Amino acid sequence: MGSTAVEKIISSALGRKVSEGEFVEAPVDFAYFHDGTGPLVIDALDEMGVDRINDKEKVGIVFDHSVPPYNDQGATLQAKVRRFARAQGIPRFHDLGDGICHQVIPEKGYVAPGQIVFGADSHTCTLGAFGIFSTGVGATDLAYILATGKTWMKVPETLMVECAGVLDDRVSSKDLILEIVRVIGTDGATYKALEFAGGAVRAMSQASRMTMSNMAVEMGAKTGFIEADDKTAVFLNRPDGKRFKTDRPVPKIEVDAGRLEPQVACPGSVANVKPISEVEGVHIDQAFLGSCTNGRYEDLYEAARLLRHRKIHRDTRMIVIPASKETYIDAQRDGLLDVFLEAGAIIGVTGCGPCLGVHMGVIGENEVCISTSNRNFIGRMGARSSSVYLASPQAVAASAIEGKITDPRRV
Amino acid sequence: MVVLKGRVWKFGDDVDTDVIIPAKYLRSVDKTVWPKHVLEGLDPEFSSKIKPGDIIVAGKNFGCGSSREQAALAIKWAGAAAVVAESFARIFFRNAINNGLPLIEAKGISKAVGEGDVIEIDLDSGGVKTKNGALRSAPLPPFLQEILKSGGLVNYYKAHNK
Numbered sequence A: 001m002g003s004t005a006v007e008k009i010i011s012s013a014l015g016r017k018v019s020e021g022e023f024v025e026a027p028v029d030f031a032y033f034h035d036g037t038g039p040l041v042i043d044a045l046d047e048m049g050v051d052r053i054n055d056k057e058k059v060g061i062v063f064d065h066s067v068p069p070y071n072d073q074g075a076t077l078q079a080k081v082r083r084f085a086r087a088q089g090i091p092r093f094h095d096l097g098d099g100i101c102h103q104v105i106p107e108k109g110y111v112a113p114g115q116i117v118f119g120a121d122s123h124t125c126t127l128g129a130f131g132i133f134s135t136g137v138g139a140t141d142l143a144y145i146l147a148t149g150k151t152w153m154k155v156p157e158t159l160m161v162e163c164a165g166v167l168d169d170r171v172s173s174k175d176l177i178l179e180i181v182r183v184i185g186t187d188g189a190t191y192k193a194l195e196f197a198g199g200a201v202r203a204m205s206q207a208s209r210m211t212m213s214n215m216a217v218e219m220g221a222k223t224g225f226i227e228a229d230d231k232t233a234v235f236l237n238r239p240d241g242k243r244f245k246t247d248r249p250v251p252k253i254e255v256d257a258g259r260l261e262p263q264v265a266c267p268g269s270v271a272n273v274k275p276i277s278e279v280e281g282v283h284i285d286q287a288f289l290g291s292c293t294n295g296r297y298e299d300l301y302e303a304a305r306l307l308r309h310r311k312i313h314r315d316t317r318m319i320v321i322p323a324s325k326e327t328y329i330d331a332q333r334d335g336l337l338d339v340f341l342e343a344g345a346i347i348g349v350t351g352c353g354p355c356l357g358v359h360m361g362v363i364g365e366n367e368v369c370i371s372t373s374n375r376n377f378i379g380r381m382g383a384r385s386s387s388v389y390l391a392s393p394q395a396v397a398a399s400a401i402e403g404k405i406t407d408p409r410r411v
Numbered sequence B: 001m002v003v004l005k006g007r008v009w010k011f012g013d014d015v016d017t018d019v020i021i022p023a024k025y026l027r028s029v030d031k032t033v034w035p036k037h038v039l040e041g042l043d044p045e046f047s048s049k050i051k052p053g054d055i056i057v058a059g060k061n062f063g064c065g066s067s068r069e070q071a072a073l074a075i076k077w078a079g080a081a082a083v084v085a086e087s088f089a090r091i092f093f094r095n096a097i098n099n100g101l102p103l104i105e106a107k108g109i110s111k112a113v114g115e116g117d118v119i120e121i122d123l124d125s126g127g128v129k130t131k132n133g134a135l136r137s138a139p140l141p142p143f144l145q146e147i148l149k150s151g152g153l154v155n156y157y158k159a160h161n162k
Helices: A005-014 A038-048 A072-088 A101-107 A122-130 A139-148 A173-184 A199-203 A206-219 A230-236 A297-307 A325-333 A336-343 A393-402 B070-077 B090-098 B142-150 B153-160
Strands: A023-027 A030-034 A059-062 A116-119 A133-136 A150-154 A158-164 A193-197 A223-225 A252-256 A263-265 A273-275 A286-289 A317-320 A368-371 A387-390 B003-010 B055-058 B082-085 B103-105 B118-122 B127-130 B133-135
Touching: A005 A023, A005 A116, A005 A133, A005 A158, A005 A193, A005 A223, A030 A038, A030 A101, A030 A139, A038 A072, A038 A139, A038 B153, A059 A072, A059 A101, A101 A116, A101 A122, A101 A206, A101 A230, A116 A122, A116 A139, A122 A133, A122 A206, A122 A223, A122 A230, A133 A223, A139 A150, A139 B090, A139 B153, A158 A173, A158 A199, A173 A206, A173 A252, A173 A263, A173 A273, A193 A199, A193 A206, A206 A223, A206 A230, A206 A297, A286 A297, A286 A393, A297 A325, A297 A336, A297 A393, A317 A336, A325 A336, A368 A393, B055 B118, B070 B090, B082 B118, B090 B103, B090 B142, B090 B153, B142 B153
Parallel strands: A030 A059, A030 A116, A116 A133, A158 A193, A158 A252, A193 A223, A286 A317, A286 A368, A368 A387, B003 B055, B055 B082, B082 B103
Antiparallel strands: A023 A150, A263 A273, A263 A387, B003 B118, B118 B127, B127 B133
C-alpha cells in the first residue's frame, strides 16, 4: 500500500508513516505572514509571553495588503510589524513594494519541494504548486508556530484532479481552475488536499500552475498540490528539495482541458461559473489585472498581446498591478507597461491592490468589475451592491477593450 | 458539562469572512470596531440586533474565504455564545477554537431551527436540542476541547509552556 504525496511529506517530516485522518503535531519548515495579519500575530506572541521566536531563519514577512498604507491606522500597524521584524532580527523581511507574499516567497527561493509551509493568509495554498504541503491559517495559529516551530493538523485526504488535453490559445489555467471550482463547488474539498495532475498540468508553466493551486481554498481545500519537476526547481532556483508522488488509489475527478472555452465566475460565488459565451455583453466599469492569482509576467504578457495598438473602452477603466517587483521590472524591460499605458490603463504599485476592496480600485454602488483575482463575494471589491466577475487575463484584457464581457478569442 | 442556551440568528450557506467583517474595517488599531460591523455584508443592522448569549445558526461552509481572524473575533465580541452550522470552512474553524468561540457542526440544523428559536448545545457531547427534536454531532477531539476550555490557543500555550 502506497501513500499520497501529502502523506509522504508529513511522514518524512515526522520520521514515521502517517495516513489520512490522523491528527499530528508537525514541524513547520517555513512560516510567513503579511502586514494584514501581522499585527494580530504579534499581539498573540505578546499575550503568550514569547520574547524570542523559535527560529528567525524559518520566517518570512511581506508587506502586500496596504501598499502604501491608505490610512494612518494602517501605517501605524505596519510600523508595529516593522519594529517586530527588526527586534527579532528576521532576515527575510520584505517591506513595501517587493510584491505579494505568495509570489515573493517562492521567487526568492525561501521554500523547496517536499516542505511543510504555513502562512497567515488563506491563499498560502498557492505554494502547493511547488510540490510543497502549504496551507493558510489565522494569526494565532501562526504565532503558535513562530513560538514553537510546529502546529497541529489533521493529515488530509487527497482528491486528485486529472486534467487531460491541451489548453487552446487564449484559454488559460485560470479557465481550467474555474471549471474545476464549478465541478467541485465551494466546499467540495473542505479539509482535503487537492492534487492537480495530468498532461495539461505537466505542460503548464510554473506560473500557470500557481494560478491553479491559488484557488484550491475556494473549494475549501487545505492545499492545491502539484508534483514538483525541473520547471519547479528553475522557478525557485532550488535544485534541492524532495519530490514526492502519490502512489496509491485516491478519489479522482477528470477534466478535459482540450475542450474548454474561456470561463467566468459570476457574482456572489466563485463556483457560479459559466462559459464566457453565456455572459458576453455584460457592461463593465472596471477591469483588474493582477493579484496572487494572475499578476505574474505571463499574465501581463498575454493581456498585453491583446492590448497592443488598441485602446481601453472609454466607459471602462483598467488597473494593472504586477505581483512583485521582479515582475514589474521584467514587464517594464520588455515594454509591457508601455502597452498598458498607451492603451489607457493605470499601473499600480505591486501588492494585493483592489482585490480585497480597500484601495487602489475600489468599486462603487452597482458598479461591475471583471477581475483576474480569486474572490467575487458580496462587496468583496467595494460597495455591497457592486459585483465582480472572475476571469483570465486574456478575458479581462478583451473585456477592457470592448467595455463589456468579451470572449478573448474574438478580439 | 458545558451547556449553552440561546436565541437563534439564522444565515444561509457559504457565509464568507468578507461579509462577516468587510476588509475596510480591518486596518484599525481599535479592536472594538470589529464587533460593531459583524455580518454587516449580509445585514447592516445585525450588530445592533445580536445580544450576548445568542447563537448563530448557518448552512454549509460557514466562514469560507479569507483567513482574517477578525471574523471569529467580531462574532465572539459581538456576544455570540456559539456558531452552529451544517459545516465550517477550515481556517475559520481553527480561528474560532483558537479564540475560544465554540463551534458545533450539526447536520440538519438549517431545517430544524428558525430565526428566534431557542436552542440548547452540549459542548461535551456535541448534542443540539431544538424544538423540532435533538441533533447529534461529533464532539471536538479532546485536545481541541482542551484549547476551547483554556479559552483559546494563547492560554493553552501558556498552560503548557511555563
